[in-house]
Amino acid sequence: MQIFYAPQIEGDEYRLPEDESKHCIRVLRMQLGDELFLTDGRGNLHKARIADDNPKRCLVQIVSTQHEFGKRPFNLHIAIAPTKNIERFEWFLEKATEIGVDTITPLLCDRSERKDIKVDRLQKILISAMKQSVKAYLPTINAIQPFKNFIKSTHQADFKTIAHCNSWDLPPFQQVIQRGGSVLVLIGPEGDFTPAEVNLALNSGFREVSLSTSRLRTETAGVVACHTANLINGV
C-alpha cells in the first residue's frame, strides 16, 4: 500500500511535488490508472488514481476519502530530552510514530548534553514513519523548550507524569494512568532529571512514576512509555 504525504491537499485533484512524482513514476513504476493513497497528516486518508503519469508533475484524482482514519482513543504527549547522540533520538521518533503518539516536545534540562535540534530533519523522520506504518495522523513535534518553561505553561492532560530513576519504589506508570485519559509524560536526559527538576514538576501537579524495574536509556524510556500508554488504552 503506497501512501504519500500531501499536507496541502484540497478538492478532488492533487499534483505530487517533483520529488514524489519521480519516486512514484520512475522508482515505483506506477502508471496511468494505478491506485495510491494520500494523507494530509490530519486524519484524512484519500484513495486516488493516477490521471497523468508525468514523472515531474504526476496528477492524481481522488476516488474516496476516509476521515479520522486510525484515530487514536486518547491523547499522548511525550516531553523528552534529546539524546547526545541524535540517532538515538531519531530512533525514538520513528518508533513512537509507529506505535502511536500525538505530540512530542524536546526538553532542555539541567543535565542535557544536547542543547539544540533541527526540527525540519526530525519532521522528515516523522513523515517517513507515518507513511511506513500507514497512519493518517502526523505527530506534532515542537521546538526545544527549557524544562522550567515547559513545566510552568498550562497542560490539560488528565495524567501529568514525570518518569525518573532517582528513587526506587515509585508507582509504576501503567498503574498511574488510566484508559481513555490524556497522558503527558516527561523523560529526562542521560544522567536523568535533577532532584530540583523533579521537585518543580511535583509542585506543578505532576506525579512521579517508574517506567520499568530496569534502568533504561532515554530513548528506550520514551519508546517504553509510548507503548505502555497505548497498551493501557487497548491500542
Added chain:
Amino acid sequence: MQIFYAPQIEGDEYRLPEDESKHCIRVLRMQLGDELFLTDGRGNLHKARIADDNPKRCLVQIVSTQHEFGKRPFNLHIAIAPTKNIERFEWFLEKATEIGVDTITPLLCDRSERKDIKVDRLQKILISAMKQSVKAYLPTINAIQPFKNFIKSTHQADFKTIAHCNSWDLPPFQQVIQRGGSVLVLIGPEGDFTPAEVNLALNSGFREVSLSTSRLRTETAGVVACHTANLINGV
C-alpha cells in the same frame, strides 16, 4: 557504577583482559583501591577492588558477591527474523537486553531477505547493553535457524505464540500470556510470515497473536513484544 563482563571468573581474584585493563586504568583513570563491579552474565554480581592498577593486566580482588542479581520472574524467548538492514536488528538486541529477555533465536523465514548473521558481533552488542543497563544476566543468542526446524524442535514454554499481521482480529498478545508463565514469541521478517508458516506454527501448538493495532516494523514488534511480556510480569 562501572561494570565489567568476566565470564571466566573463579575464586577471589580476577585479572582483567588487556583491552579492559586499558579501559579501566587509562580511560576511566581508576586507581589502586578503587571499586568496580564484575558479572559473569549468569546472575552473579561481584563488587571488587583494584589490587594492581597495571594498565595491561589490572588485578582486582572480590569484596562481596550478590547471586541472582536482578533475576527475572519469568522466562522470555523471542525468535525473530533478522532485518535486511542489520542495524535495525542490532537496535532490537540492545533494547530487548535493556528491557529484559532471556533467549533470542534468529529465524530464517520464507520471506527473509537476510540469510545470515555474525553471532560474535551480535554477542558484543548484548554484552555492552547488559553492562550499560547494569544487569547480571547475559541473554543467550542462538545461531540462525530455518523456521521449520525451529518449529519442529521441542519448546517448553507455557505460552507459545506467533505474532503476525496477516489477519485482523487476532487476540492481543497481552491477553494470551499470563503472569509467571514462560513465553515464546515468534516474529517474522519484513513482509511477515507466509500463511504456510503461520499454519505450521498453529499445527505445532502455537497461538497466533497481535502485538498492536498499529503496523509495526520487525524490530519494533520485537521490542514491543519484549516490553509487553515484562509489563504483564510486573518487571
